[in-house]
Amino acid sequence: MATRSRCSLRSAVARLVLERPADVRLLEKGLSVGEALAAFNAAHERAGAIASFLGKVRPGEDVKALELTHYEPLTLPGMEALAEQALERFALDGVLAWHRVGTMQPGEGIVLVAAAARHRRAAFDAVDFLMDHLKSAAWFWKRERRGNHSDGGWHWIEPRDDDHAALARWTGDET
Amino acid sequence: MATRSRCSLRSAVARLVLERPADVRLLEKGLSVGEALAAFNAAHERAGAIASFLGKVRPGEDVKALELTHYEPLTLPGMEALAEQALERFALDGVLAWHRVGTMQPGEGIVLVAAAARHRRAAFDAVDFLMDHLKSAAWFWKRERRGNHSDGGWHWIEPRDDDHAALARWTGDET
Amino acid sequence: MAVKIVFLGPLRDAAGTDSLEVPAPLDWEGLLAAVAPDLAEQLESARVHVACAGEVLADKTALEARDGDEVALLPPVSGG
């Protein structure tokens, strides 16, 4: 993909400047899915297929807040390298990968990934690939605040075994 | 899914009223992906995962316009039945399936599908399932206008064999 | 003049018209006789489906359209 040049495009719809072919961000504040996808759509006007995934803080089980910490020297370079991998692996026009850090409330977006491609399968597979790798390899640690102030507290979220299973889906054809 | 009640929710963000759990539309005019997904996101605030797919008219090969015709007594009931199938098949909070009809320019959206679920895999699989079935079974016929007015004309787009292959992926566990 | 035959997609071009009205009742043989020979040939292909009164027929040769029914001739949908 050496012929791809990096440039940015101002979207008339969303007034958001996106980097192309990869727009990778760590956000300290709210993530507006409508604005982001309108801008991504406008930035990739010639792509026939745009797939996206939004992950949100799930309410329930007494969760009051989610805090996401990361290790800055690894996180953004890691996400950028992953975006480059997706661009090389799939026939894409572009990708977007945004991740929140800091403290979030239930219902807020944590992660937004989108891929623009000529064909649906490439766009879909790229989003799937990015999500599998972001969650398992991007060095984010999450803890939840549960219960009331008096008796509640912060609890770390343990790693999940099925993230490893998800990653294993991609390693077969990487050799 | 008999306990699911149909209701609608006004989104403060997008001022769009969506039907829940399934919002199915045939649109004669433009399809605003940012507005639609902002409203869908707001309508399913408690869902942890939202996947979406946008299909657009691809430019190139001298295509000036795309016309999509359908058979009204079958199309909307077909799309609604398909949305219900997705709701029964996957663990979803809701789905959105919007399809354009009429004449479109390159770059315009043709189809937008979204699924909200507790978990990513269900949201992803539902969007994939809806797209595979919409394209192959929803009774849309497309033709393109190519070239200049003087020497150009409308050309029907033939069925594609790999749509049948895509459908075959889902039939194995339907028995 | 009580059954309406509707031509869709490329079949509309082949028929040269959107629709055609024929007397009820209309069965499969009647349908084949009501359209031009080249259209009848296309109808016999397994890829063309027939809907009657808003339902796609599992076996189109079992067509039994009654007064007021609309019979739609559905060529394969487009890919892309």
Next chain:
Amino acid sequence: MAVKIVFLGPLRDAAGTDSLEVPAPLDWEGLLAAVAPDLAEQLESARVHVACAGEVLADKTALEARDGDEVALLPPVSGG
């Protein structure tokens, strides 16, 4: 005071601090000796990775941190 050890995620709670400064150079044995025994035990687990100067080490026991390097102790990332 020339190598900074950074504790991340749950390891920060276990260490009771964000970071620790130790003299350079720092190797694997030096790292294990610089932290509390229960942390050293966790570090020896295959699930905890070590980054040095912005690179995750393929073999953490080959750590060779020099003056000015930051050594990050990375517990497994959270699922969900």
